Amino acid sequence: MKVAKFGGSSVASAEQIKKVAAIVTADSERKIIVVSAPGKRSSEDTKVTDLLITLGETYLQEGEAEAELQAVVARYEDIAKGLNLGQDIVATIEADLRERLAFDRNRPESLMDLIKASGEDNNAKLIAAYFQSIGLKATYLNPQDAGLLVSNEPGNAQVLPEAFEQLAKLRGSEEIIVFPGFFGYSEDGTLVTFPRGGSDITGSILAAGTKADLYENFTDVDSVFAANPNVVDNPVKIKKMTYREMRELSYAGFSVFHDEALIPAFRNRIPVCVKNTNNPSSSGTMIISEREYFLSPVIGIAADKGFATLYVRKYLMNREIGFGRRLLQILEDEGLSYEHIPSGIDDTSVILRQGQLTSAIEERIVDRIRKELAVDDVNIERDFAMVMIVGEGMHNTVGVSARATAALARANVNIEMINQGSSEVSLVLGIHSEDADRAVRELYHEFFSGADETIE
Amino acid sequence: MKVAKFGGSSVASAEQIKKVAAIVTADSERKIIVVSAPGKRSSEDTKVTDLLITLGETYLQEGEAEAELQAVVARYEDIAKGLNLGQDIVATIEADLRERLAFDRNRPESLMDLIKASGEDNNAKLIAAYFQSIGLKATYLNPQDAGLLVSNEPGNAQVLPEAFEQLAKLRGSEEIIVFPGFFGYSEDGTLVTFPRGGSDITGSILAAGTKADLYENFTDVDSVFAANPNVVDNPVKIKKMTYREMRELSYAGFSVFHDEALIPAFRNRIPVCVKNTNNPSSSGTMIISEREYFLSPVIGIAADKGFATLYVRKYLMNREIGFGRRLLQILEDEGLSYEHIPSGIDDTSVILRQGQLTSAIEERIVDRIRKELAVDDVNIERDFAMVMIVGEGMHNTVGVSARATAALARANVNIEMINQGSSEVSLVLGIHSEDADRAVRELYHEFFSGADETIE
The missing domain is CATH 3.40.1160.10 (Acetylglutamate kinase-like)
Structure with a gap:
């Protein structure tokens, strides 16, 4: 049924x-x-x-x-x-x-x-x-x-x-x-x-x-594509993907599903098929709980714009137990959710969607961070994009990050942030918004050139 | 004087x-x-x-x-x-x-x-x-x-x-x-x-x-070296480096200074010179507040072992305001300090020095995270090394991460974590401890082969 x-x-x-x-x-x-x-x-x-x-x-x-x-x-x-x-x-x-x-x-x-x-x-x-x-x-x-x-x-x-x-x-x-x-x-x-x-x-x-x-x-649409067709010409069609891949890609601007929509199907392991009413004979994209991967460790590349970076620097920050927690508490008090927290030893950044940041909120959090955390420096920069490279095969494949970063270097895109290591199926690269389309095209070229019309 | x-x-x-x-x-x-x-x-x-x-x-x-x-x-x-x-x-x-x-x-x-x-x-x-x-x-x-x-x-x-x-x-x-x-x-x-x-x-x-x-x-020792001489044969001598570079390298196992020691000199911009009592005519290494960089964007490569990863997964974690703060509060309650927090959308990892983690502490935090945060999965893995690539020139140079990740791919080292984006002078790569020496040698080869005996 x-x-x-x-x-x-x-x-x-x-x-x-x-x-x-x-x-x-x-x-x-x-x-x-x-x-x-x-x-x-x-x-x-x-x-x-x-x-x-x-x-x-x-x-x-x-x-x-x-x-x-x-x-x-x-x-x-x-x-x-x-x-x-x-x-x-x-x-x-x-x-x-x-x-x-x-x-x-x-x-x-x-x-x-x-x-x-x-x-x-x-x-x-x-x-x-x-x-x-x-x-x-x-x-x-x-x-x-x-x-x-x-x-x-x-x-x-x-x-x-x-x-x-x-x-x-x-x-x-x-x-x-x-x-x-x-x-x-x-x-x-x-x-x-x-x-x-x-x-x-x-x-x-x-x-x-x-x-x-x-x-x-x-x-x-006939299927989910490996990249946004408005950015990449004729991207390959994805034949099979996992819930996790779908979720990571939908996060970064793949608009096929809103990310909460699939939870009930996902929790009950019901396979989902995306199909086209105007072309029902096309096989569409199957979204399943597990898949094998063959050709490429990467299944899709997406980019989303509109991120801001809150940068905080304090000498010996990494020795100060409770620093990160208190920083996140200040954001929480303003109802802000964050996306990533890349950290150095004496500095940390919090990346968040800038739509949440009114100038009043920005002023309040910068002020509180300066006063309550006694930091050496705090500032907010806007207009970053997050590029997401997604695939079940990534975790076990040496060199995906090498290929991705080399592609961005070729495209002369400076990488402002790299976040890899928690999700097994994605690599997130923070870049300036104006570089996003160029980055996606070069990454697509790196991971998909020579691929067939469809991948699974 | x-x-x-x-x-x-x-x-x-x-x-x-x-x-x-x-x-x-x-x-x-x-x-x-x-x-x-x-x-x-x-x-x-x-x-x-x-x-x-x-x-x-x-x-x-x-x-x-x-x-x-x-x-x-x-x-x-x-x-x-x-x-x-x-x-x-x-x-x-x-x-x-x-x-x-x-x-x-x-x-x-x-x-x-x-x-x-x-x-x-x-x-x-x-x-x-x-x-x-x-x-x-x-x-x-x-x-x-x-x-x-x-x-x-x-x-x-x-x-x-x-x-x-x-x-x-x-x-x-x-x-x-x-x-x-x-x-x-x-x-x-x-x-x-x-x-x-x-x-x-x-x-x-x-x-x-x-x-x-x-x-x-x-x-x-005659100077600070660009890599640990016990791992790399005859590493180049560093002639000039900045406080920030010193601090990042000393964090990752460069044992010349304990990181708090230089604060008073650093805050007063007093230059520091590391010299050898047994060979005082050698010019040593100058540590200063600013330097220009010439040959390589990288000045040193260090690796430190003994890190554990606390992995937490929860569907729609990134929508849950306060999740990260509550996770860090649990660690703080046990007096644990952490080093990095790479994050996905539905998962996050906390990397910390495993010396702090007794089995009793480990049991308590896993238990609390499971109960209080209602996560889908939580586990702790040990024996990771953090490799740190440091240099004032890194932030403005496209391709440092590409060269670094390509070097590790050549050495067949799987990258478990990448953290770049907050510190302007370092890139941190998380790998398995047993790969650490091989990784440092290949990275050294990538960034220093052909370098003179000393760099500045």
């Missing part, structure tokens, strides 16, 4: 939903279908989720938002028309939206969750109606009826352990279940949405709960 | 002390002479300091230690005879030792400090007497009379700021001052010894206090 999740672009229009139906029909193992809200039909289009946010915010501010509501209904109407579904389903959706707006305005966060989640929920109803109209045995299932219990944190739901037991009952369903992504219900019956990557999370939870043989994640 | 410090082997015998006198005579700027206790005359010999520790411990345990006292007196008697000094000075030394033993036995730590410090103190008296006997205008000066005020922590004296003012008065002395290393006096008049490297500390404090033009540190 397979759980198949279809992302926003896969369900953005009647034409796309017909492709989804063809995919579902082609494999009788595809029993649980998780759907997103309709995404963009073109690069200028607006996602239904964004229309819904506008609707909710306007309604909260002005007490009515008829034009915004009609804009949402029009999207579904357009899709329903393209699928020859008639007006019933559109009327259902419109009534549903009006009912949501009638929710208690004194709970604005929950009201927003309710409105946002309607994008997935109504699309699931519409797609189930379409499946039925073409003769598939299919049914819409609401997450509350399915028992998808989550914590009551608006916009940041965490699945509760008892949800998995409830969802296990879906295994063996005769009918195809069409399930909306992005939300669950708290124990008191409140709808709560997941954080970023919400529909992927729903699919992952369902795959884990039903102990699916495979979790298929349909999107609009 | 120069402060010259002579180490244990330089003042171990009459023959050595004659060399010291010749050195002092050869340069009228050498006005303050700091001396250690007599060291070993051969590899089987016992240092006077060790004889004194035996004397003190025996006396504290048994209430008398006549044989041990005689062994100490015999060493001075032997030196005095070789210098044609007669019995007066020997009688003075013996009386001094007996007076020290009469100190309050209810203060055993201070009694031990008093006895240990007699090694330097009596040697200074003897050497001053010898200088006078050959017609030099010289005088012994006691640290209490000179105002060398320190904190009252037996075995771990820290110089007090007011000491420098007092010591400034020694500048301009007509006579050569012979000053015992290793100890000062607290404000209540108690003798207190310095931590490791004590005579170097005294010399450094005197150089700083008198604003000497140079602090000469006489030992038994």
Whole structure:
């Protein structure tokens, strides 16, 4: 049994939903279908989720938002028309939206969750109606009826352990279940949405709960690539990769999955397959718990920009027990999370995402570090990029770091930081942001030139 | 004006002390002479300091230690005879030792400090007497009379700021001052010894206090070498290096100075020269605050063994604000200091000197980390070496890490950790201990083959 999740672009229009139906029909193992809200039909289009946010915010501010509501209904109407579904389903959706707006305005966060989640929920109803109209045995299932219990944190739901037991009952369903992504219900019956990557999370939870043989994640690319196609021309396709490789690459800007999304599948060792709704015959990328490696110790190269370095120097720092802990306490007091802590003997740096650092926070932490830790020097520099070289084969291969650093030297990229040694599957190189694309291209050339079109 | 410090082997015998006198005579700027206790005359010999520790411990345990006292007196008697000094000075030394033993036995730590410090103190008296006997205008000066005020922590004296003012008065002395290393006096008049490297500390404090033009540190090697001569054949001699380079190298096993010893000279920008008592015409190694670099960005390569790695893995660790701080708190609670913290996204390692880790401590920290931090995995591995590549030129030179990692790949050394990015003058590579010598030889070959006999 397979759980198949279809992302926003896969369900953005009647034409796309017909492709989804063809995919579902082609494999009788595809029993649980998780759907997103309709995404963009073109690069200028607006996602239904964004229309819904506008609707909710306007309604909260002005007490009515008829034009915004009609804009949402029009999207579904357009899709329903393209699928020859008639007006019933559109009327259902419109009534549903009006009912949501009638929710208690004194709970604005929950009201927003309710409105946002309607994008997935109504699309699931519409797609189930379409499946039925073409003769598939299919049914819409609401997450509350399915028992998808989550914590009551608006916009940041965490699945509760008892949800998995409830969802296990879906295994063996005769009918195809069409399930909306992005939300669950708290124990008191409140709808709560997941954080970023919400529909992927729903699919992952369902795959884990039903102990699916495979979790298929349909999107609009043929596979995960070994490097960003916007930076490297025609990067090779990755045929198989491990959860760990996926996680390290997604951290550094590979945007296929949000990193929390796969946890339930990962913990239950459910294989995940990334596939293309627009080219379903392509084999896609399999994400599994273990793999062998053959050609290259490296499977992917990613770079992420926007890092700052907090540099602290104090003579005999390494003898001062508690120094590092007190430094991290100061960051914690400001709610800052950090990424790496390269250290010398008398100095240490803390690398963190600079988006967190307002000038007020920066001033406070520099001031506290100077006063409380009596340091000789402290400063913050911005605009670093972290380049991540990832592969299961790296740990046991002598010379990966030699090849990587030589490639950067060839590209005349100064390495500001190297962090290797804890993760067995990655090497992190800190460089200046303006060197990032050049670095990725040269590293790609070093590790992938002469590789076939796909690697595993 | 120069402060010259002579180490244990330089003042171990009459023959050595004659060399010291010749050195002092050869340069009228050498006005303050700091001396250690007599060291070993051969590899089987016992240092006077060790004889004194035996004397003190025996006396504290048994209430008398006549044989041990005689062994100490015999060493001075032997030196005095070789210098044609007669019995007066020997009688003075013996009386001094007996007076020290009469100190309050209810203060055993201070009694031990008093006895240990007699090694330097009596040697200074003897050497001053010898200088006078050959017609030099010289005088012994006691640290209490000179105002060398320190904190009252037996075995771990820290110089007090007011000491420098007092010591400034020694500048301009007509006579050569012979000053015992290793100890000062607290404000209540108690003798207190310095931590490791004590005579170097005294010399450094005197150089700083008198604003000497140079602090000469006489030992038994011609210079500091670019690598350990026991590992690399005929390593090049370093002619000039900076304090920072010295500090990083001494950390990783370069044993010329204990790293705290140079702080007073360093803070006052007094140049330090390492010279050989047995070959004073060799120019030695100058340690200065800044230098230019020419041939190689690297000045020295050192390796130190005996490191352990504490590895911790937890999914989504990098999102958990406070995780690193709480991990370091657990180490701090056990009094452990750490060296490096390489980190991945879901894992982090803490590298620390394994001498600190008893099996009881190891068990407690692993247990606490597992329980309090709810990690997915935690373990400790031992027997790593840290290889340190040091040079002021490294930060601005593209490719040092590429050359270093390529050298290790050639030598088939797997790199377990790389830490670069905080110190501007070093690159640290973690490898298995058994690979350390091979790694240092190959790195030396990479950075120094073709170099002249000396580098600066």
